[in-house]
Amino acid sequence: MRYSHKLSDAVHILAYIEIxxxxxxxxxxxxxxxESNPGLVRRLMAALRSAGLLATQQGTATPTLTRAPAAISLLDIYRAVEPDATLLHVDDKxxxxxIVGGNIQDTLRVAYDQVQRAAEDQLAAxxxxxxxxxxWHxxxxKERGDA
Amino acid sequence: MRYSHKLSDAVHILAYIEIxxxxxxxxxxxxxxxESNPGLVRRLMAALRSAGLLATQQGTATPTLTRAPAAISLLDIYRAVEPDATLLHVDDKxxxxxIVGGNIQDTLRVAYDQVQRAAEDQLAAxxxxxxxxxxWHxxxxKERGDA
DNA sequence: CTTGTTGTTACTTAAAAAGTAACATGATTG
DNA sequence: CAATCATGTTACTTTTTAAGTAACAACAAG
Known part of the structure; x- marks a missing residue:
């Protein structure tokens, strides 16, 4: 509710479908x-489908991944469900x-892009x-601990 | 939630004070x-002061950096003004x-921590x-172009 | 046909940030 | 000292985005 959980929930959906x-x-x-509602799930699945990660058929509960899980990165999922995929935001006003106000936007854009690239490299990995x-691990x- | 410009504005403030x-x-x-209001500026300056980056004196408009600009990183500023410094958020409900719901929180936390570290390393640089x-560059x- | 599911959209609620305002406190100056 | 201006702080309002909710058309399967 406060911050976006869309990436987390999208991973949840894909993992659930696999498992x-x-x-x-x-x-x-x-x-x-x-612990959410079907509407949210379907909206996220629609985004994953648009991104080509998921195949669904209307009327039947038979979603399937279009690629092997090893070929789907967190970055793929992130871009699928976050319309604005930028982590840091320049004040554009x-x-x-x-001197500062007239140049800092471009300055920060370059800096933030570097941060974004570092984060995305890690997401892709x-x-x-x-x-x-x-x-599963x-x-x-847990099951071993219970026994 | 609106996107936060606090980091951008905080950098703006510090750069302004230097320049x-x-x-x-x-x-x-x-x-x-x-292009904001004095209240916001003072609130951000209070955060920068709490983080030890800025020295101010009540009643006088004489803020000064406590360290050389070369010794202040974007990460320092980021942590000063963003109370929740995490970029990605696990759905904790x-x-x-x-099997998925019972384990994915810990799984994602580890993954997100790796992304966070990559981003913070870049911010620190x-x-x-x-x-x-x-x-200035x-x-x-611009000035050369105008001439 | 009936039931159940997806796909889609509209609307409501919740949470965080920015905007605004007010005022106590402290500094400066005439 | 009094007036003025600045900061420090807090409360409140507005704005924005995501999550929650609901409704219904389209489609599938018995």
């Missing part, structure tokens, strides 16, 4: 896992008559496959 | 350069009964001095 691919993949079932593997550790 | 250190450094003058130099190019 429960034999089970109920309805937006209602996924929404229960996210500064006084052009002032993390695959959905590695996230799913980590989820944590799950197995 | 116009002989001129009018009142919050009103700075606010005109940002997921169903613990589900950019100094206020280099930003000010770039502002652009200003001089």
């Amino acid at each position: 429960y691919h034999e089970g109920d993949l309805s937006s209602t079932a996924i929404a229960q896992s996210i 500064t006084n052009p008559q002032c 993390i695959t959905l496959a590695s996230l799913i593997a980590d989820i 944590r799950q197995h550790e | 116009y250190h002989e001129g009018d450094l009142s919050s009103t003058a700075i606010a005109q350069s940002i 997921t169903n613990p009964q589900c 950019i100094t206020l001095a280099s930003l000010i130099a770039d502002i 652009r200003q001089h190019e």
Whole structure:
């Protein structure tokens, strides 16, 4: 609610579809896992579909990934669901008559682009496959701990 | 939520104080350069002061940097003005009964931390001095172009 | 045909940032 | 000292974006 959880929820959806691919993949079932509502799930799935990451069929709860999880990066998902994919934002209303106000926008844009690139490089290095593997790893550790 | 310009405005303030250190450094003058209002400027200056980056004296418009611009990084400023300095946010309301919902929070936290570190390394590599130099550079190019 | 699901859109609510205003406190100057 | 101006601080309003909610058409399957 406060900050955007769209990336987190989108990863959740994709991981859910992979892990429960034999089970109920309805937006209602996924929404229960996210503790959210089916409308939000369907909206995120629409964004993932537009980005070419997900295939769906209207009327049936049969979503499938279009690529192997190892070929889907966090950056792919991030760009799919965040319309404004920039992490830092320049104040685009500064006084052009002032030495600072007249130049700082371009100055900061270059600086922020460098930060953005560093973050995106890291996002690109993390695959959905590695996230799913980590989820399984944590799950197995829990089950071992319970025994 | 609106996008935050606090980092951009805070850099603006510090650059302004350096570049116009002989001129009018009142919050009103700075606010005109940002095309904002004195209250916002004073609030950001309070955050910069709390972070030890800025020294001010109540009643007088005489703010000064506590360190050389080369010793102040974008990361320093970012942490000073952004109370929640995290760029990506985990959805902390997921169903613990589900394999995905019960583990994805920790999984994503690790992944997001890696992205955060990459971004912060880049923020730390950019100094206020280099930003000010770039502002001057652009200003001089403009003046050359006008002649 | 009936039921259930997706796809889509409109609307409402919530949260964070920016804008605004007011005022106490401190400094400066005539 | 009094007037003026600046900062420091706080409360409140407005704006913006995401999440929550609801409704319904289109499609699939029994």
